Amino acid sequence: MPLNASKLADAVMARCDELAACSEDEHRVTRRFLTPPMREVHDRLSGWMKAANLEPRVDNAGNLIGRRASTHLDRTLLLGSHLDSVPNAGRYDGVLGVLIGVAIAEAIIDESLPFHLDIIGFSEEEGERFSMPYLGSSAVAGRFDQNWLARTDRDGNTVSDAIRQFGLRPEDIGDAEFSTDHVIAYVEPHLEQGPMLEQAGLPLGVVTGIAGQSRLRLEFAGTAGHAGTTPMLGRSDALLMASEFIVEVSSLGRQTTGLRATVGRVAAAPNAPNVIPGRVELSLDVRHVDDLVRERAINDLLATGNRIAKAAEGIFSVLETNANAAVSMDADVSKLLIASIHECEQRPLELFSGAGHDAVVMAERFPTAMLFLRHPGGVSHHPDERAERDDVAVAIEVLCQFVRNLAKQHQPNQVSSS
Ligand code: HGY
Ligand code: MN
Numbered sequence: 332m333p334l335n336a337s338k339l340a341d342a343v344m345a346r347c348d349e350l351a352a353c354s355e356d357e358h359r360v361t362r363r364f365l366t367p368p369m370r371e372v373h374d375r376l377s378g379w380m381k382a383a384n385l386e387p388r389v390d391n392a393g394n395l396i397g398r399r400a401s402t403h404l405d406r407t408l409l410l411g412s413h414l415d416s417v418p419n420a421g422r423y424d425g426v427l428g429v430l431i432g433v434a435i436a437e438a439i440i441d442e443s444l445p446f447h448l449d450i451i452g453f454s455e456e457e458g459e460r461f462s463m464p465y466l467g468s469s470a471v472a473g474r475f476d477q478n479w480l481a482r483t484d485r486d487g488n489t490v491s492d493a494i495r496q497f498g499l500r501p502e503d504i505g506d507a508e509f510s511t512d513h514v515i516a517y518v519e520p521h522l523e524q525g526p527m528l529e530q531a532g533l534p535l536g537v538v539t540g541i542a543g544q545s546r547l548r549l550e551f552a553g554t555a556g557h558a559g560t561t562p563m564l565g566r567s568d569a570l571l572m573a574s575e576f577i578v579e580v581s582s583l584g585r586q587t588t589g590l591r592a593t594v595g596r597v598a599a600a601p602n603a604p605n606v607i608p609g610r611v612e613l614s615l616d617v618r619h620v621d622d623l624v625r626e627r628a629i630n631d632l633l634a635t636g637n638r639i640a641k642a643a644e645g646i647f648s649v650l651e652t653n654a655n656a657a658v659s660m661d662a663d664v665s666k667l668l669i670a671s672i673h674e675c676e677q678r679p680l681e682l683f684s685g686a687g688h689d690a691v692v693m694a695e696r697f698p699t700a701m702l703f704l705r706h707p708g709g710v711s712h713h714p715d716e717r718a719e720r721d722d723v724a725v726a727i728e729v730l731c732q733f734v735r736n737l738a739k740q741h742q743p744n745q746v747s748s749s
């Protein structure tokens with residue numbers, strides 16, 4: 332008797348609450364790449380995976396993967412999302428998708444599948460600890476750059492140290508890669524992190540594509556000096572330059588349709604109340620569905636930074652930049668998702684994602700699709716992040732239907748005739 336989706340949804344919501352307690356910080360959710368709380372998450376998730384007839388393992392990129400092996404085909408359906416969080420996060424971003432995956436495994440525990448079912452919890456999507464997102468999914472997609480192993484966190488630990496301290500082998504991170512002929516599809520359930528589904532009054536959406544994203548580390552250098560004796564005129568104040576720049580970032584974002592431009596991190600040096608800031612490092616996050624618009628915005632902002640620095644006899648530098656181009660989701664897998672939603676008497680909304688997801692990287696190698704859940708209030712990367720238990724129940728029903736539909740397409744007799 333298939334387990335009922337509402338009961339499974341109650342368990343998913345309760346487990347999100349339980350995992351929220353696995354945090355680096357007291358009284359708020361912060362869980363960065365392979366920090367100790369991630370071990371607690373792995374322990375609890377592994378128990379729930381085993382109860383769902385999934386065999387858990389951790390790869391050398393720190394991804395937790397629960398597998399239900401199939402006797403027919405040595406191919407797999409990957410379902411999941413990420414287990415890390417931003418600082419002071421909500422309790423659903425990432426983990427909700429992994430727990431819905433475990434619930435699917437539970438719901439269809441008695442149904443045989445012609446392929447493996449892998450429920451995956453990626454180790455690092457947000458990029459908080461080492462300023463590099465998608466470490467876990469990059470390893471699975473064979474896109475991990477060995478140079479990343481030497482990146483350091485604010486305490487001087489390298490990525491390699493973090494992997495080794497977690498009891499894993501950085502030298503074997505390549506083993507985490509899945510081959511393209513092994514993966515039938517990757518599907519990521521995730522909160523929308525926006526208002527569209529709530530405004531449409533619908534529980535589920537199918538993502539058509541994910542915006543391109545540029546992430547830069549910038550620096551304004553001026554001249555530090557005594558706050559009490561240095562005249563106001565003629566100062567080369569790095570924080571004043573950065574402030575002017577931040578206003579320009581915001582106005583470009585507001586003037587350009589569909590552009591999102593954000594400075595989220597600022598660090599002034601020497602950061603003393605009675606010293607004119609000599610140096611300021613700041614982040615810049617720019618996103619757009621059209622890569623040309625995004626790249627043009629970056630060029631405009633870099634020219635603006637140089638102009639502001641020059642006018643203040645300072646120096647503007649780009650310390651680091653990395654980017655992901657806009658990606659489209661796989662049409663066939665998305666179509667099957669849409670059909671499964673209709674079969675469950677729901678109406679899907681097709682929408683674009685302004686937020687980045689592991690699906691950005693997975694889509695480079697594997698047929699990838701995303702299922703968005705309605706996001707009450709649309710607030711994310713914040714403790715007020717919410718999800719509706721009834722929407723989770725609908726998502727579980729729809730994804731069970733999707734897995735059954737995919738299984739029909741991959742039954743051995745179908746596969747031999749196709
Ligand atoms: O920044 C993002 O869009 C994602 O939450 N990492
Ligand atoms: Mn996030």
Ligand code: MN
Nearest residue numbers: 424425456688
């Ligand atoms: Mn996320």
